[in-house]
Amino acid sequence: MAMTSDRASPLDSTPASRSRSSGLLLEPRDGRFGAAAFQTNGSSTLTIGPTSRAYLEALADLTERWERGETPGAELYLDGLSDWTASQAVELIYREFRLAEVAGRRPSPDAFLARFPEHREALETLLRLDGACSDSLLRRLSKPRDDDALLPRVGDEIGPYILKRELGRGGFARVFLAEQADLEYRLVVVKISTRPTREPWLLARARHANIVEIVSHAEVDDGALQMICMPFRGGATLSAILGRRRERPTLKNSDRRLLDDLDAVAAPEYPATQPARPARELLRTMTDVRAFASIVARLAEALDHAYSQGVAHGDVKPSNILLTADGVPMLLDFNLAQDWSFHDPESPVEDPGGTLAYMAPERLRALAATSLKRRRREPIDSQGPTPPDATAAGPHRADVYSLGMVLLEAVAGWSPTDDDADGREPGPAGRWAFGEAAERYAAIRERGAAEVVRRAEQSGGATVPPALRSILTHCLEADPSARYGRALELAEDLDRWRADRPLAFAPEPSRRRAIGRWTRRNRRGVAIAAFAVTLSTLTAAVFIVQGSRAMAVALEHHAVDHLALSWDDVASPAFHYQRPGFPSPRGRDSVEETGSALRALKDYKILESGDWREQDNYRFLPAADRDDLELWLVEQTFRACRALANRPDSPDDWLRARTLIDRVCGAAAPRVLAALRNRLDGQLATVGVATATRPDSVPASPCVEEYLQGVAAELDDGAAAGRGDGKPGMKLLDPKADPWADVRQVENPDAGLTTALEHYRRLLSMRPDSFWGHYRSATIAFRLRRWAEAAAGIETCLRGRPNNPILHGFLATCLFNLDRSHAALAASNRALDAAPDHAEFVQTRAFIRAGLPESGGLEADIRRYEMLKSLIPESFFRSPPIMDLANPIAASVPASRRGMPLARPRKSRPAAGESSQDSEEIDPGELTARAVLAAKIRQGGKIAIAAGEIDKILAIDPLYIVARIDHMCLAIETRRFNDARDDLDLILDDPRLIEYVVSSVHRAEALFDASRCLAVEGEVGDALRLAKKTLKLILAAGKSSGRAYYTVAAVESLAARTEPNWIPSAADHLRLAIAANRDYEQWFLQDEAFTPVRIPIRAILNSKKGR
Template sequence: MGVKPGGVSSRLGPGADRPSSRAPRPDVYSAAIADLTDRWGRGEPAPAESYLEGARLWPPDRAVELVYREYRLAMTAGLSPSKSAYLARFPEHRGALERLLGLDAACPDSLLGRFDEADDDPLPVAGDAIGPYVLERELGEGGFARVFLARQADLADRPVVVKVTTRPTREPWLLARARHPNIVEVLTHAEVDDGALQLIAMPFLGGAALSAVLARRRSRPAGARPSRFLDDLDATAAPEHRASGAPGPSRAILRAMSDAEAFAWIAARLAEALDHARRRGVAHGDVKPSNVLIAADGTPMLLDFNLAQDWTGADAVDAGGTLAYMAPERLLALAGDGAPAPDDERAHRADVYALGMVLLESLTGWSPADGADPGRAAGRAAFVSAARVMAEARRRPAWVIRRAEVHAGRSLPAGLRAILRYALGPDPAARYSRGLELAEDLDRWRSDRPLAFAPEPSRLHAAGRWARRRRRPLATAAAGLLAAGLVAWLATDGRSAQARLERSARHKYARILDSPESRALHAQRPGDDPRRRRHSTTAADAFAALRDYDVVGDPAWRDRDDFARLPRDDRDDLELWLLEQALRYGRALARREDSPGDWRRARDVLDRACGGAWPAPMLHLRGRLAERIGDDAPAPAPRAAHPAVDAYIRGVAAEVDDEEAEEDAGVGARRAAGFYAEMLAIRPGSFWGRYRAAVVAFSLSRWGDAADGLRACLARRPGNPVLYGVYGTCLMKMGREAEALEQCDRGIDLAPDHAELVQVRAFVRAGGPELDALRGDILRYERLRDALPDRFLRDPDAGDVAAIGRDLPLGPRRDGAPPDEAVGPEELDARAVLASRILDVDTPVDDRTPIRPDVDPDPRRLELAAREVEKLLALDPSNFRARIDRMCLSVCRRRPAEAGRDLDVVLADPRLPEYARSAPGRLDALHFAACLFAREAEFVQALRLARKLVELSLEVHEPHAHALYTLAAVEGYGAGYNSKWVPLAARHLEQAVRNNPKYEAWFRNDPLFKRSRPRVQAAVDAIRAALAPPRA
């Protein structure tokens, strides 16, 4: 089955020719194919030629389709038709038929069998392949769609969920517009079979639909011990992706809650997702338990936005949705009782009502769908009647809630009952108007705070009734006792609620800052090249951080409990970080050309983030944005920010200047260092001030300053594993490997499965003698990273080492394809540096010695380095530097044939001149390789490479003294065995020394001249004497 993203395709393969004006009408083709099929079915087979009279009038693709239909009919009849016979019968279509019959031989029987049968069911079945998607098993089916668990063959067989529908749908576009952490996103969309089917691919998140979890809870025998929510989720989860007991923030939150709190938390997150979709102009239209996924990691997700459209724009019975969860106004519209025409706001309120019904069902187990929805197949009259009856019942939300409580055999908590009564109000104007309001009340109920929108239940009602029955005996004594008890209760409850709020605020900040997977430190770690950072990634990360604290939508975000309840030092640090994110977000959006909408969003975020106190860089950025927008929005009345805040933001702005600079990127870092020093003089205990100062010091190779800053950061955040890894890297740069290992171990103890920390420890160990421990760290990193083929995920034996590289391509990819998208350039660079560090080859620090060693590295180090280079080439076969490194390693390992093959590839690579031109220092590796070839008696290869280096230096117009010296050294080595090379070596050496005198000292110390030095020196002296001017 063919598939093209955003386009159309055909099961029958090629055929793009357009029919001519004289061609038969399309119905003639279909009639001919149908008649052919019918005649074969009656036992009266007819040849395709009988239909192709006047073949010039038939487009080639339709003619091929007719011939192929006859071929399949013959196969079905058991005649075993010959492919060659068909090619001989229709020579004018030989090419297309040959390709099509070849595809027929490769197609699975399930697909071919469906082609042979009457096509009553156009939807695919398990076992089919659609483009790269192989459908493994069916997950669900509706009237016009099927959903499958599939594997994506062109991306390492990753599991995905594929939905195939026969109806056109806006779902992919709506989901793309309403992206949210609690809405399942679309990976790709395509049309299949010339638009007959629509395909949507979504990530496979495991877990189970909420409806499946609730069904399991309902099936529990009466009197059985109740199970926890996560136990029910794991029992019903998809077997391909189980996460029982797995760590994760959502599961940790759910594990710590009662079931009522867990369902309230799930409903709050879904309400936030609905509100986010509403702000993007999307209403769901069919919120129900089967359209809620609880992922394997515990995250609740909204599914199936296929009905996310204005359901009143069509006939009421065709509006879509599920009766049992509809709001009363939707039910009345379906019944045709003259309900007012709803707008987008009412559509969102209807979604929030449906979510309230889902919450009630989750809390009690009572399903509003039991016997209530006759289904549309029962006929319009029955359907309309059911809608009218249900709308009447929904006019009394207290009765609906009580019915559910009776079914559950228990009462709901008073706070939840109040929230549900407000959410299920019959009048849209008298219930929650936004999903965020429902989410806020649910979160307040969980944290024992007063409700913000629903009316509060009376906590003192029962106590007052009891006191009234005993008014006389209690009138005197109870007044004082009740007052004292009430005061004590309120004080205790207040302290308890305040303590919970403070713990929640600290936990949220710690999760953002200390989680090894958090983006808070990831994009800002020392050693990262900021110019590699994509502006879109910067904007997305910054926006996510701002959204976490509602800086995007609430100008009073500093008054929120998750900010205001933090300790003073953490609150000051968090404010700095959020202002930094606002600046980065604004700078990223300001770079977008001709995008007034983005500029306005950036300006609004700056206004909300700064409030009334503006750091100078943010005020300047706002002015630039306002000038580019050109509207009449009033400018803020700025008040100068606190000096420490202003200095910090100036430092960040200087760093961003470096990120946007094309050349001389260190200028901004040096300016930033001064601003951070100014800031720390005012707030010496600031975490972010210390960290940013350490980042800048690291980028400027000021290792001591960086180490001091990171040590201060760890004093503030001793539970942050990433900081230990960064500190270990800094200590390694200072040559303090033992201390670096200790810091790496501490980080790994905190996050044992964080691959980057294991890689940092491997870097540290690469310079030391513990090669077995180094090998273990490298192997553990690869298993955690899971980016390489399986052959690299085991400890190699001698046979594996000898076979390294045999199945890798010898030449670079010519199509310019990038390496695996999961592996970024930073990781490729890190792997290359690790290979070099394993070899422990130090470059001389003076000009007296050539840049090459005269000692053999440890064979075990050679083996480890070679394996790292092979990994590089497995991830990126076009990596030019890695191929050169492999060539050098092959020479060192006495493998001349492999080195020669790599040399052929390197010298023939068209990128070689550009490689030399972009950074001449890169050619040091080739100079090194030429001398290695000579030292290992591969004289011919050494001479080829040395001469190529001279040609390259001339071609790219770079000083060629080094290339001349390398050629002289190779010829000097040859002169030790054949005197014919002496004059050539002397001539090239004299030219190199004439351009740079340092090569005179190189010549005296170079082991390649060991056997020929006196003779070459004499020849050089003779050349100089001949060139000297005659004496007067």
């Protein structure tokens, strides 16, 4: 199975594209996939960029629509997409041609050439070669597909995954429990399907705590199969749990056996849930009916989140719901999900199908109508069946209906398939039976929600509580507009019912009259019951208190777990990871900063109505965590509102920011936010927008004041210094800038950091255990290069959050800068244990190992980092190991590949006659970090490995001057003077050489040392060229020139050993060096470069002194 870069499409099907595929072959155990192409796109391998993603989605959508009988043209996808390459456009056109052939339309090549004249030459060649490619992916579409034969079996190996056990299967897919061989044989879930879909991208977009996470995805066997890898969380599907419960029926709503049923059918490979997780403990405190309500509420939140991301699930049912061994419900299988994030809200949404028993009536009716038209051979609308509510909100309301059916099945002990006369779903061969079944289901569902609930209770033999029945009735209304408008409303009502609070959206059941009648008929019994209740009140109170305490503990665990997901995930935007090779923490641009802040506020429901401090995930946190969370959320408010305020001519954004400040702080706004609010009032007044009258100001918490003042000072914000206009300076670090290219002269650049550090220290004097006070102080200490102080601060943070991988990685960098290599290695290993696929942690460990005497693991870390980041050309994964130490650079890359295309090409100006290419820029900071790593490896004496690293950098960017100079120095060291001369010519002609020279003293010294080495080896001409060019640049930049003059004098003295004419010039340059710094006179007396000519040079110096 071949791994290819993102420059080749995973659905390559043309003759031209097939010739590009190459790579490593991995043989599975039974050989059935021996020639398959394994093209990975996950976080742990080569990635696919946005253009390739759009291209794959277009191919999949075009194929699906032709298979449904529609006839869309390639123009539908090509119009308005200027960032597609010509080859991708041609492959999409060719896909339409082949699909038309499969459909029996006999497309005319001439007609296609006439439709696309701009691609005529390539398309004509491709159509002419069409008959010679009998093994292409599209030609398989013309033959009957045996999906079962294509799918793998237990024991097969696909890439690093060894299939151990089949977990489930469908018509076109199999799900396996697998071992990942390249990561300690950890257990993962692998889904293999014969039909490529958009499921991987939709899962990545709809990421949520209650939606299964995608680890990676790949195209297998030349695109015949699609593979999705997901984490293994144990547990079982809800359908398995409900099946066990139907075997052991009960009539009690007070049963508490859900966790027992889960453990009985759970996957045995998952380790025992000890210690118990908060979600399990929360379920253990509830009756089964309330537990199912809680599970469905969390799933409703997940559906609503997916809806906000433009995704509708389309097939919600118990077999697509996982209850993990830890008690967390998760949505599975987005195979039929719809993506309408860019859909026109006025146009209909096509129905992809699904499971009839759980489908909403409007979808059932539309599918039945379409089936009937096909049976009568009547024309079908090209958009497919369109339910009455076929706008963008329609699929979401249908998902809400399906989720209601799942809840009804769980609490009533009944199966929706009981409504079908045959008691089963139609098979794939029964097209007409499918339509008839959809008609039967629709007829039953359209009788009304109350009838559906009544039939379920009667069939299952259970009674649904009245308020829950009201929720289910509202959820299962036949009219979509009468249901819950959003799944979040369903979650709200379910949580209210569990807490015995009034419902917010469904009507309250009225039992007042029934209770009055029952009381009048049983007055004596009521009196006796009242007396009994009085006697039992004290006893009941004891149990209530105990239950309340258990609930409080469970809610606290849940809140702490939620905070850990927000802060301790390796992808958390709360922290800026710092690794070796970067002198200061990397920043984010304003768009990313704003989006990150708003997501954090949304996660804690600050953007919603009500007091956010009353939310369970905030209120039930321990006091210290709650205080830290408040600081962080107020900071995110400041960042978001400041960014919104800076948007020009955006009154709506200004009003959003103004409202957000009032929601978060009210009258107790810190001075920084109060100044920003005043500024927003002024901006809104200029456009005639009146703001609400503010209440009297209340002093904010001193801790919040100091912290926010420190954040503002870090960002060089004028509000922190009390500037009259209150406008922020917007000094953000550029995430794409070379962090070492600090050539600008800034007056007192550390003033803002020092001011911020004073605020954080005052915060710590009031609250010594403040996590964010210690963390932000540590980041400032790092930027000021106070490594020990930074390490101490991060170690304090780790005592509060020991499972945070970013903090462990940050600590590793601090210890590395303190030359505590073994402690740094241990910290980086802890970071990688928590996040093994995080490339930056791998590179940090490579930096540390580069400084150790032994080289064990260094090359493995370098290769893994390159694989995870996809930063170098594909050939480096296949190049032989470096063995020729006499010529280490030439051994790392074949000469024929030095000008090869790059995995991520840099943006460059097109040559004459070439078209402009808008490709992604290479991060220069990334290249600089690799250059610093190569220098560290070279200092450790590992010359061959360092040479290979430098050569890789030049393969990525041949014009990168730092690596080019290192390449020259290595060539001089290995006496390859022709190669060194070639490098020197490029270096001296590079206009960026002046930036290199003046950016760092160490960089200028590298050029001085290279000049001396060339002179010592007899290459005097090249040595003088380099030394004098460096001197010229230093003088032009106004930098200290003493070392430059001294180097030129030393080189000329070495030349004077054979050419005495150089002696006067050497004496003049030495005199200028001594004039700049008297220490150079002592250097002159001890430097061996002057030994043969020291006496005449000294005589010239003395004679000029006498004058």
